Amino acid sequence: MGKDDVKLLSMWASPFCMRVKVALAEKEVAYEEILENDLMGGKTELLIQSNPVHKQVPVLLHDDKPVVESTNILTYIDEVWPAKPLLPTCAYGKSRARFWADYIDRKVFPAGRNIWTAKEDGQVESARKEFLDILMYLDGTLGDKDYFNGDNFGFVDILLIGLTSWFPAFEKYGGFKVEDHYPKLAAWITRSYARKTVSESLTNPEKITNFVGMMRQMYGIE
Amino acid sequence: MGKDDVKLLSMWASPFCMRVKVALAEKEVAYEEILENDLMGGKTELLIQSNPVHKQVPVLLHDDKPVVESTNILTYIDEVWPAKPLLPTCAYGKSRARFWADYIDRKVFPAGRNIWTAKEDGQVESARKEFLDILMYLDGTLGDKDYFNGDNFGFVDILLIGLTSWFPAFEKYGGFKVEDHYPKLAAWITRSYARKTVSESLTNPEKITNFVGMMRQMYGIE
The missing domain is CATH 1.20.1050.10 (Glutathione S-transferase Yfyf (Class Pi); Chain A, domain 2)
Known part of the structure; x- marks a missing residue:
């Protein structure tokens, strides 16, 4: 899995970001966390470009392709890294x-x-x-x-x-x-x-x- | 597919039920439609038993097992009847x-x-x-x-x-x-x-x- 380039646009208080961090840890996927630091609503250009509709964290950047919305990201993670499945198999x-x-x-x-x-x-x-x-x-x-x-x-x-x-x-x-x-x-x-x-x-x-x-x-x- | 027992608890005005009907038609899955007729909120016992949390149509009964929420049902249909996929493959x-x-x-x-x-x-x-x-x-x-x-x-x-x-x-x-x-x-x-x-x-x-x-x-x- 070392060859995957995985970044997570994140905010420390967001429970939705925490979900993604748990999932990546369960799958043993290495990633770089990029924190949005402005809690009062200022957004980085990278966030706005990656999630132009909602402009919200979390965003998972996998080889620079953005996946957004935490539940959606979890499903994606489970599909891309299928070992130790998170979802039931049937x-x-x-x-x-x-x-x-x-x-x-x-x-x-x-x-x-x-x-x-x-x-x-x-x-x-x-x-x-x-x-x-x-x-x-x-x-x-x-x-x-x-x-x-x-x-x-x-x-x-x-x-x-x-x-x-x-x-x-x-x-x-x-x-x-x-x-x-x-x-x-x-x-x-x-x-x-x-x-x-x-x-x-x-x-x-x-x-x-x-x-x-x-x-x-x-x-x-x- | 003839051996599957598929029923749809439905209501004629519900756009969420219509989605499921379109998906079943696209997949050429035969089913029996069971209409909830009381538009003013009376619910059948079958509906309440099948979807005890939300008590809403649509409910797909596949071999008597209930699947609820239309988007969830569509994903289920695409998994169970994989020919002519509805979701992209990647x-x-x-x-x-x-x-x-x-x-x-x-x-x-x-x-x-x-x-x-x-x-x-x-x-x-x-x-x-x-x-x-x-x-x-x-x-x-x-x-x-x-x-x-x-x-x-x-x-x-x-x-x-x-x-x-x-x-x-x-x-x-x-x-x-x-x-x-x-x-x-x-x-x-x-x-x-x-x-x-x-x-x-x-x-x-x-x-x-x-x-x-x-x-x-x-x-x-x-």
């Missing part, structure tokens, strides 16, 4: 993984944002309820398995574990603990963080919580 | 197709809904502008090609053509014509409708426009 298993990927992408992060941007107690309460209702389905589909697809850490695990770096911030501003509601899901988080590919790819949640606190001040929430 | 081409699929899924139908649910002229104008800005990118990526991936009608074409059954309603209530702004995209619609797999799978747009008019009355918009 078509039906794949369709189930894509279903949960879509569920996670549409629901989890927006619901979390509703928590930390809530200004009044009533808003916090309804945002917390919404978030916990979403996790209920994820906890249910995980069940007693070690990982979402069974014994192997894979596609759905990577998509969700990136987002969990923000969970302590959601917990702090929502006034709840995931483990009090969903101990199996909390154990899955701990189990996943024990993997070097995860712990070395994810930003320290404490740093994220401080970042969220800073954004709340900036938005006049507190 | 990983990079696939990633581009999935990128536009996601763009279409997130943007086009919600923007169209903003048009026909707008109550005041100012709202209509901004919804029209939003919708036309979205189509601009699709027109740009289509360019001078016959279809989105080149010469062959494929994945992105099917995802978008389903939605075009609603375009005349968007045009009527938005006060514009797609062909006045994007003649290449309009020609692509005409070219696609000339395919039997499309014309026989899509609900007549006039029927959709009447349906939208009925919903506008129901919602007190006119």
